[in-house]
Amino acid sequence: MTPEQLSTTIVGALTSLSEAGAISLPDGVPAQVLVERPKVKEHGDYATNIALQLGKKAGKNPREFAQLLADQLATADGIASAEIAGPGFLNIRVAAGAQGALAPQIVAAGTSYGTSTLYAGQKVNLEFVSANPTGPIHIGGVRWAAVGDSLGRILTAIGADVTREYYFNDHGVQIDRFARSLLADARGEDAPEDGYGGQYISDIAATVVATVPGAADLPDDEALETFRAQGVDQMFTEIKQSLHDFGVDFDVFFHENDLHESGAVDRAIARLRELGMMYEQDDATWLRTSDFGDDKDRVVIKSDGEPAYISGDLAYYLDKRERGFDRCLIMLGADHHGYVSRMLAMCAAFGDTPKVNLELLIGQLVNLVKDGAPLRMSKRAGTVITLEDLVDLIGVDASRYALARYSMDSTIDLDLDLWASQTSDNPVYYVQYAHARLSSIIRNAVDLGVTIDEATFDPSLLAVEQEGALLRSLADYPKVVARAAELREPHRVARYLEDTASAFHKFYDVAHVLPKGDEEPTDLHRARLMLVAATRQVIANGLGLLGVTAPERM
RNA sequence: GCCCCCGUAGCUCAGGGGAUAGAGCGCCGCCCUCCGGAGGCGGAAGCGGAGGUUCGAAUCCUCCCGGGGGCACCA
Structure with a gap:
């Protein structure tokens, strides 16, 4: 006897009572009833508040309603007893054999x-981590790795066809900064003011030089391009490896560059234009996101003619839908919550249903505590704790469990001494x-x-x-x-x-x-x-x- | 100024509108002739505040007070 079976049994009892004319339910017999586990064991194995819910509608006081139901249930298979309690709860004990x-x-x-089979036949795209390949995965990304992968497993368990996807941003200025940082390091120069620091930059720069001898001595443009291409490649390989070692494997690594090169961005914009969702103002092209709950409209094509960042999101979303995904889930850190309303508005602008076809899952940040003090510095990355740092400290199992154990809505403080303790x-x-x-x-x-x-x-x-x-x-x-x-x-x-x-x-x-x-x-x-x-x-x-x-x- | 998340035991956190609010850690006291004591049992200790909705609120709504994170023709 599972709660579901018990629910069915109760529905059956309600049906019998209704058919016998003992009760009259204006809205009909419910398809299922809430069966919960009482906190106090004296209240039985299971309890239902159905009499409280239906009593009034049936024109009876809840206890009276509950009594009728209890008498009916007493004759059902697998039920040892059904007792009325309080204002009309029904406390049920299940027969030992049935349990x-x-x-x-x-x-x-x-x-x-x-x-x-709840989600049988549904194609779900689960996008998470998606960290820029400009450095190792840091602790924030690790939370999404653990939670996102677990969510993927859970959705698969209810029958969904899940695709894990990583949006690989190899397009913008962050990558340029990364490339300049690598080149500066290889040339023995100081890191650029807005560049990336940490031992890993030197490691990767050295690897690039080893792979392409003389790379640092090329003319600036060529050198930068070499370090960009090689560096991103190295970094990305490393990220994939760390995630794999963490038990997280993606089905698709989607390159932002492809959206621009394939014309997908132009197509997405054209589509929205057809739908009447775009307008020109101040030499820029805007999307009417404020018609769908966003604070203000968003620039899609900047006045200099370059696509704004959101243009990639438009194209990416459309691409996912065209690939047949019914549900697109994107996990983001709290520092990105500002994107939620514009993304949902964008979804609506395409004529889709926000929160159904597109869901944004926002997770709060993670703080690490060791020896009672916040832990901030990584051996290798310098500035932030990385996935490897965490695994070194407490291992993969504890990391995944610790990060997946808390509601994403909570900012969490992980006590590494506790999670590292194996004894x-x-x-x-x-x-x-x-x-x-x-x-x-x-x-x-x-x-x-x-x-x-x-x-x-x-x-x-x-x-x-x-x-x-x-x-x-x-x-x-x-x-x-x-x-x-x-x-x-x-x-x-x-x-x-x-x-x-x-x-x-x-x-x-x-x-x-x-x-x-x-x-x-x-x-x-x-x-x-x-x-x-x-x-x-x-x-x-x-x-x-x-x-x-x-x-x-x- | 506006937006999002959080405020529950000393600490870290659970808690689908239900009855006496839970767990782990920490603290106090118990339990091994036998399957793994990395366990079990008992005890002290709590819903930030004020209103509202409801038969019933930690849960829903409003306001206030705290903490965190965001608010670009950056990506």
Whole structure:
């Protein structure tokens, strides 16, 4: 009995009551009802507020309505009891057998447990990181790498066809500054005033010189072009490698340059012109974004005839839509939130639906704390902490978990001493430890001759309170995944895993799974082992969605 | 000045309009003849403030006070 099944059961009961004329629902019987887990265990396994919601509409007081529903539910399969509480809550207890039946289902489903078809057939483009190749990925980008990749996994789990995309800005003045910085370094000159600093500039400059001997001695124009092309290439290779080592692989690296060279920018502008969304003023060409909620209109072609930055965004968005993406998601840092309204307006100007065809996910910044003080300087980049710095300090698993564990709406302070601790308590180890412990039990079971078999499994044996609690936690998983996907909130998966790990430890504390000493394996041992196997599967699946390893041993 | 995010336990953060607001860390006190004590149990401790909507608000709305980040014919 999962919450979804319970919801269906309640809908069935409402239907019966309605058909029997016991209640009259002006709006009809709802397709599903909210079933939640009470905070207080005395309130039962599940609770629903449906009587509070429908009572008034049905012309009855909520408690009276709840009583009718409770009586009807009492006859339903899998329901042990239904009691009215407070103003009209219905507290429901599920029969032990109905609850335990989930365990073998999870084991049979394996890695597919928790997946669904909510987004089946939807093509989703997920753009994240997209850092300029002028330096290593810094801590802000790392958050999007962790969260974005996890979100991609979660959306895939609900059936979406996800493309991870990195918008590679190789077009503008940032790149020029980068090239000039490299050249200056290679020539032993001071870095340009507006240039990039840090050891990595020297490293890359040296690599360029090694690849193209004499590059620094070329005439300025040629030298700059060589350092630009080679440097961007080097930097980008490095970025891809670090992301790959971080477990993040993109399907598409999209070059901004291509938009300009292919005429895509011109086409996008022409399209908007046809739609009547453009006008000329002060020798510039403007897009009417203020018609769609933006503060003011935006210049698309500057008075000098050059395209403004937004022109690339227009073309890029149109390109994604033409590639067949129903939903374009873009993850940006809080320092870019100013773009949101103009981007959504741009989407509307094309005749699309903002927040459906185009969604901008804004995430807040990350501060790192070590030894109680903010950590700012990188060994290699000098100015900011990089992805490699973070991985060196706490490892890939802890990095990904730590960054994905918090709501993106929160500015977070990561205590590196906590996340680096491998022997002390630390949320990622708490969850991984549970997985290792579960794996260990399963290993030992083999030695002791305890086997799980769906045919002989008796769900009613899982009657201890902690077993029920753990089963209910496992039953929550599909909904947690669906909700994390729909809200674009991967942190829900991490929090769920912590709750489930806790439920497991509580179970483990009171229920011995394997035979002690010379004891012969019993049905109870086998039933509990089934629960252990199901729990291990769920935790492994959840960690997989976060891109964190599920260790068999630690 | 305008816009976005945040303000919940000593710290870092969860909390789909529901009942007695949770977790980890830290602090105090307990629990190992047996499957991994990297665990479990108990305790102290909290929704920035004021109004409003609602049967019911940490959650929705308004204002105020704090903190962070943005407001180019830059990219």
